[in-house]
Amino acid sequence: MRIVLHICCGVCAAGVVKTLATEGHQIAGFFYNPNIHPEQEYHRRLETTYRVAQELNFPLEVAPYTPEEWLRQTDFLKHEPEGGKRCQVCFRIRLEKTYLYLLDCGWDAFATTLTISPHKSAQVINRIGQEIGGDKFLARDFKKKEGFKQAMQSAKQWELYRQNYCGCIYSMR
Numbered sequence: 001m002r003i004v005l006h007i008c009c010g011v012c013a014a015g016v017v018k019t020l021a022t023e024g025h026q027i028a029g030f031f032y033n034p035n036i037h038p039e040q041e042y043h044r045r046l047e048t049t050y051r052v053a054q055e056l057n058f059p060l061e062v063a064p065y066t067p068e069e070w071l072r073q074t075d076f077l078k079h080e081p082e083g084g085k086r087c088q089v090c091f092r093i094r095l096e097k098t099y100l101y102l103l104d105c106g107w108d109a110f111a112t113t114l115t116i117s118p119h120k121s122a123q124v125i126n127r128i129g130q131e132i133g134g135d136k137f138l139a140r141d142f143k144k145k146e147g148f149k150q151a152m153q154s155a156k157q158w159e160l161y162r163q164n165y166c167g168c169i170y171s172m173r
Contacts, residue, residue, distance in 0.1 A: 002026045002107040003138060006098040007060075008033060010048030011162050012113035015151025016142045017056045020111070028107060029053055032063035032097045034070035035090050037169040042067075048161045055158060063097060074168075082171055083121070090168065091128050099133045109138045116142035116151055119166070 003020060007013040007029045017027050031049050036042040042065055053060040073093060077086035095112060102110045110133060115122035122141035129137035142148075155162055165171045 001109055001138075002028070004028050004030050004098060004102045004105065004107050004110040006094055006110065006112040006114070007031050007049055008094075008113050008117075008167070009045045009163060010050075010052040011151050011155045011160050012116045012142075013049055013052045014056070014154035014158070014160070015116050015147045016111070016113045017052070017058060018150060018154070019142060019145075019147055021056070027058045028105065029058055029060040030063065030098050030101050030110075031060060032094055032101075033167060034066040034093065035074075036065075036167040037067060037172065039065070039067070041163065041167065044161055045163060045167070051158065051160065052154075061101065063101070069093075070168075078170055080170075082166065083119070086168075086170065087120070087166075088124060088128065091125050092132070095125075095129050095132050095137075099136070102133070102136065109133075109136050111138040111140060113142065115140055116147050118143055118148055 003025050005027050020027055031046060074086050074089050080086040098110050114120055114125050126139035130139055
């Protein structure tokens with residue numbers, strides 16, 4: 001299957017792309033993360049994602065960086081705890097853009113690296129993805145079967161930059 005993969009960062013991509021490729025899928029990476037703050041952090045994560053795309057030999061499309069749009073859609077939830085309603089809005093923003101890219105390029109399905117994180121609910125992310133794309137969304141929990149561990153091993157092996165917060169201005173706290 002040809003899968004458009006929403007990528008939140010290079011480390012997460014390393015684990016997920018390896019898993020999907022082992023299953024025989026063709027991957028096109030899609031980097032869309034208007035939530036990442038500050039802009040320097042955004043570029044650092046993007047640079048790491050480019051390195052992983054080169055290491056694992058998959059194409060990477062980068063959508064425009066639009067933090068103002070993300071802030072406009074999430075500002076009313078700035079006092080939500082990490083993992084709360086703001087995160088759900090953030091997941092939806094990024095998965096909707098990935099779905100639109102999928103429709104443009106005509107591939108078979110889309111997925112996200114977000115579920116590889118032990119700090120994010122795969123159940124919530126998968127529900128949102130299915131609401132957006134129905135059976136075009138590949139619902140998975142990539143942290144299972146040592147997916148997160150594999151991503152960390154690749155990060156160490158390739159000396160990848162690993163961030164210490166989700167990415168948004170609110171998670172920096």
